[in-house]
Amino acid sequence: MSASDTALILGAGPRVGSSVAKKFASEGYAVVIASRSVQDGSTSPEGYLQVKVDLDQPRSVRHAFESVMEHFQAPPNVVVFNGAHRLLNPPDDPFSTSLESFHACSKVGFESQYVAAQEAVKGFKTLPESVPKTFIFTGNALNQVPIPQVFPFALSKRLSATVIEYGANAYGSKGYRFYYADERKPGDGRPAGEDIDGEAHAEMYWQLAQPGLQEPWLVTFGKGEGRVPYGGVGFDGVPYNAEWVDHQLCDACYNESFIREPYKIHVRRLLVRQDELGVYAHELTQTNFEHKLLDPAIPIGDEPLIVADVATGTGVWALEVAERFPNLTIEGLDINLNETPPKAWLPSNVTFREFNLLEDIPEELVERYDIVHVQFVMIFVLDSNVHAVIQRLLRMLKPGGYLQWTDSNSNRYSWHTATTGQEPTEVIKLYTMAQDIVGKRSQNLKWLNNFEDLFKRSGLKDVEYVAPESRPSTLQPVMMNWIWALEEGFGHLRMKVPERAQAIDEWMEQRKRALQEIEELKVGMNMRTQRCIGRKPVS
Incomplete structure (x- = not known):
């Protein structure tokens, strides 16, 4: 070991990231975790240095x-x-993906990786020759097998593999090793999918970090097998032929492993982190509302206006609006600002401040805003407090200002299958069991069924109600992300409320049957997104 032995892990996932951190720490390394969900400069319970970095913003990687x-x-x-x-x-229809969504994949999966590789090489050049130097990218089979339903994600993996290949070719002889790690199922080399194993990654990464020469940059490995030279093998076990993709691979696209973490719909502030909810909710709203961040009913013009983004979460809506409308000043408000970017990275027309929508409005915010925006707050806005909440939002508006509120109607969730006439009974049972675990809340969310009337009864004028049909491309991701959110949330709840453990275990077993049904019937979920816009009277 060297005094310089430090492992920087960008992206601290619950399986790979945490397992790798634990392994390197156990071997005497100083470990640094870079994530947007940590407090910058803090120390984790395990003793890791935590650095706040948002991989959606490639330039922020340098901060780590x-x-x-x-x-x-x-x-x-x-x-x-x-x-x-x-x-x-x-x-x-892979080319139906919007340029904005395409860029979102590229920023995290490729651009941030490229900046990390740049910074790693800069640092490697300053280290003693005796210190092992290794850059490892967590990949998957998409650099070899073109799964049709994940085109932007696959392209980011292929670009990242190219970065690793160029790094290995250019710097390997200097002792700077670059590796693309791709776990496969033992024996046949199929993609590991949902069965990725954190400890298997940790053991492989530890081996790759040992002193030695650059080995082949593409590292395929299986749990308990170590490194095995698997090629392009699909979920069906058939080697990929570049001239033809078996149609069974299209079915394999529904395997959850390829659409997992950044699209989890997290139960906001109730069970799990809020960071990824903001990302997914923003993407969902963008798609279903035709990329209209502010409804055309709200006049913008060229005048400088002040906008409140209430329950801002990660700040993704505020940042994008600020970029699209530079004449607007956006103030992101939330009870917890841990997920927002550091002040140094913000554009000049965006600020964030702490704010609790369930408490009285501070005097300095009364009639401060020309536009108040809020979305996806139904997790904590109930029939018992919705009228107080909307009155607080109205107090924040200047006379003549506009309120825009977007939410999903959980009372009217529906499920769809690509197989005509077949009902997803296992999925519906999973939903019912989840309701029993967390408590049926529909009786406390009747306001979602009367969204437009709520605006009118609150005194707003020129009220417009928009409830677009969900785009088919959103149905299956919503279905999977709802399951993943509850899976992670129930994992936390099981530890905090042991008396619910049996019910949660039964839900986990039912989840397996539901996932099989989702794959067989191609089940999608409609969250029934809806939006209301209204103008505060001048007098």
């Missing part, structure tokens, strides 16, 4: 390397890039 240098007076000699942005497209 600067923090390591400042804290340890040396750059990291092992860098693990574990970030990804998984996005679905219709399997028969």
Whole structure:
């Protein structure tokens, strides 16, 4: 071991990221976790340095390397890039993906990785020759097998594989090793999919970090097998032929592994983190509302206006509106600002401040805003407090200002299958069991059924109600992300409320049957997104 042995892990996922961190720490490494969900400069319970980095903003990656240098007076000699942005497209229409969504995949999966590779090489050049230097990218089979339904995600993986290949070719002889790690199912080399194993990654990454020469940059491995030279093998076990993709691979696109983490719909502030909810909710709203961040009913013009983004979450809506409308000043408001970017990275027309929608409005915010925006707050806005909430929002508006509120109607969730006439009974049973675990809340959310009337009875004028039909491309991702959100949320709830453990275990077993049904029937879920816009009277 060297005094310079430091591992920087960009993207701290619950399986790969945490397992790799634990392994390197156990071997004596100083470990640094870079994530947008941590407090910058804090120390984790395991003793890791935590650095706030948002992989959606590639330039922010440099902050992680600067923090390591400042804290340890040396750059990291092992860098693990574990970030990804998984996005679905219709399997028969890959070019239907919007440029904005395409860029979102590229920023996380490729651009941030490229910046990380740049910074890693800069640091490697300053380290003693005796210190092992390794850059590892967490990949999958998409650089070899073109799964039709994940075109933008697959392209980001292929671009990242190219970065690794170029790095290995250019710097391998200098002792800077670059590896693309791809776990497969033992024996046949099929993609690991949902069965990825954190400890298997940790063991492989530890082996790759040991001193030695650059080995082949593409590392395929299986749990309990170690490194095995698997090629392009689909979910059906058939080797990929570049001239023809078996149609069974299209069915395999529904395997959850390819659309997992950044699109989880997290139960906001109730069970799990809020960071990824903001990302997914923003993408869902963009798609279903034709990329109208502000409804055309709200006049913008060229005048400088002040906009409140209430329950801003990650700040993704505020940042995009600020970029699209530079004459607007956006103030993101939330009870917890841990998921927002650091002040140094913000454009000049965006600020964030702490704010609790369930408490009285501070005097300085009364009639401050020309536009108040809020979305996806139904998790904590109930029939018992909705009237108080909307009155608080109205107090924030200047006379003549506009309120825009977007939410999903959980009372009217529906399920759809691509198989005519077949009802997804296992999925519906899963939903019912989940309702029993968390408590049936529909009786407390009747206001969602009367959204337009709520605006009118609150005194708003020129009220417009928009409830677009959900795009087919959103149905299956919503279905999977709802399951993943509850899976993670129930995992936390099981530890905090042991008396619900049996019910949660039964739900987990039912989840397996539901996932099989989703794959067989191609089940999608409609969250019934809806939006209301209204103008505060002048007098």
